[in-house]
Amino acid sequence: MRSERVRLFQTLPHACGYYAERTAQNLVIDPAAPQLDRLYGPALERGFRRAGGHLYLPHCPQCRACTPCRIDVEHFAPDRSQRRCLRRNADLEVRECIAGYNAERHALYERYLRTRHPGGGMDEADASDFRRFLTAPWSPTIFLEFRRGARLLGVAVTDVCLTGLSAVYTFYDPDETARSLGTFAILQQVALARRRAIPWLYLGFWIEGHPKMDYKRRFRPLQIRTTDSWKTMSDITD
Structure with a gap:
């Protein structure tokens, strides 16, 4: 997965699913990318996770608790x-x-x-x-x-x-x-x-x-x- 060929988006802050008092943000690989099937294996290697049609990685400014x-x-x-x-x-x-x-x-x-x-x-x-x-x-x-x-x-x-x-x-x-x-x-x-x-x-x-x-x-x-x-x-x- 070459970063220069794949767009990454950062979500807006949202409620953390693990700690009620925290907010969270994710990096998301462009869900419209035509080669998501080929990107998936390399994305797993880099710590990403699939939820539905999105490949994401937690990227919270004040927290690094989520560890692949x-x-x-x-x-x-x-x-x-x-x-x-x-x-x-x-x-x-x-x-x-x-x-x-x-x-x-x-x-x-x-x-x-x-x-x-x-x-x-x-x-x-x-x-x-x-x-x-x-x-x-x-x-x-x-x-x-x-x-x-x-x-x-x-x-x-x-x-x-x-x-x-x-x-x-x-x-x-x-x-x-x-x-x-x-x-x-x-x-x-x-x-x-x-x-x-x-x-x-x-x-x-x-x-x-x-x-x-x-x-x-x-x-x-x-x-x-x-x-x-x-x-x-x-x-x-x-």
Whole structure:
């Protein structure tokens, strides 16, 4: 991705999605650029993230809490808790599916948002919201479905680039919290990356100490992006 060929825009300040008392700004790659599909892999390498049809990177003047992170797929080994998660979900079937809207997925998505993010502005998502947030015409997206028999328990929205998978979003049955389906989704995405010989699984942003974001440090070896390079977290934080 050559900066002289790609326009970057900076958003206006808006409410931070992680800290209520802060404002946030993002850098966004020109959403009208005709080559977004080709830019996506290099953009992941530089710490960008996809939300709907936008590739963005937090760029807040007073805060650098959002740190891009990725799992080293080849060297990843599940810890004891993650192995228990795999055993707990051994009764599930994992399907690689074409991404897109259907009524079954949408019903699960609505239930998840209403339970996990009430009042957050996303909890009344209609069909167009589902499509707009989770997919884009140019994105190489698949849905990993987790089923127990015919029953859909979870969906891991996963973008597949040549040099990295991106864990875009996961939603699951809020009555099945004991299964730790969020952790299970990441473990299945690691397995998918290994099957396809893809070296990295991008997890979006790690925020140290944040109750909803700090869990990512458990997937080791985890790399985090500093100003201009990726470094293994243990080399920085241990």
